Every structure is written in C-alpha cells, then in structure tokens.
Amino acid sequence: MARAATAAATRSPSLLRAALLLLLLAASCRRAAGAPVVTELRCQCLQTLQGIHFKNIQSVKVTPPGPHCGQTEVIVTLKNGQAACLNPEAPMVKKIIDKMLNKGSTN
Structure with a gap:
C-alpha cells in the first residue's frame, strides 16, 4: 500500500x-x-519601383508598418495580373494613392 x-x-x-x-x-x-492573424511574417517588398503609369493599375494595397514589417508597403496589382511594389515615399506613388482614394470616394 x-x-x-x-x-x-x-x-x-x-x-x-x-x-x-x-x-x-x-x-x-x-x-x-x-x-489579427498575420499571414506573412516578413516584408513582402524587397525592391520597389518609383512609379508606374496609372492606366496600368487595377488595384492598390497599402500595408502600414507592423510586427511583420517595419515599413509601409504599397503593392499594386496591374491589369495584366502581375503585382509590383512601389516606393511609398516617391512623389508619383503618393499621387497614385491619392487618385485611387479619390476614385473610390466618388463611386
């Protein structure tokens, strides 16, 4: 016992x-x-473009800095289906974002 x-x-x-x-x-x-669930635990944009012609853009996604990445990322989907990263500090990119925001608010 x-x-x-x-x-x-x-x-x-x-x-x-x-x-x-x-x-x-x-x-x-x-x-x-x-x-929130983070799907990517790293920055998606390793290289950025200074701009792209507005007519080629289908959509814009702006991701603010967070635990996954310390910088703002601007990812555009082009009309041909490709994705491209843009430099959020470039003047042309700021204009593109403004145009996309204004386009969305007028519809």
Whole structure:
C-alpha cells in the first residue's frame, strides 16, 4: 500500500504540470482569439519601383508598418495580373494613392 501511495505521489507532479500547461494554453488561445492573424511574417517588398503609369493599375494595397514589417508597403496589382511594389515615399506613388482614394470616394 505504501508503494502505491509513493507511486501516486511521484506521478502527481507530472499530472499537475500537464494540467497547468493545458490551462495556460487554453488561456493564451482565448487571449489570441481577437488578435489579427498575420499571414506573412516578413516584408513582402524587397525592391520597389518609383512609379508606374496609372492606366496600368487595377488595384492598390497599402500595408502600414507592423510586427511583420517595419515599413509601409504599397503593392499594386496591374491589369495584366502581375503585382509590383512601389516606393511609398516617391512623389508619383503618393499621387497614385491619392487618385485611387479619390476614385473610390466618388463611386
């Protein structure tokens, strides 16, 4: 009988650790449920263009700095389906973004 009690006592800490680990995992999952999901954990634009002709652009996506990348990224989808990264600081790119924003607000 003493052996059974000793065996249970030695297993108990590992069971306690396992239960504590499960509680911590459950708590962290709840906390992360409202957090945005980042699909890419790095910058998407390694090289940027200074501009592109407005007529070739189908859509513009502006991604602000965040945990995935420390810089603003401007990614355009061209009418031929290709994607291109633009330098967000370039004057021509700022004009393109303004045009796209104004185009979306007038429709």
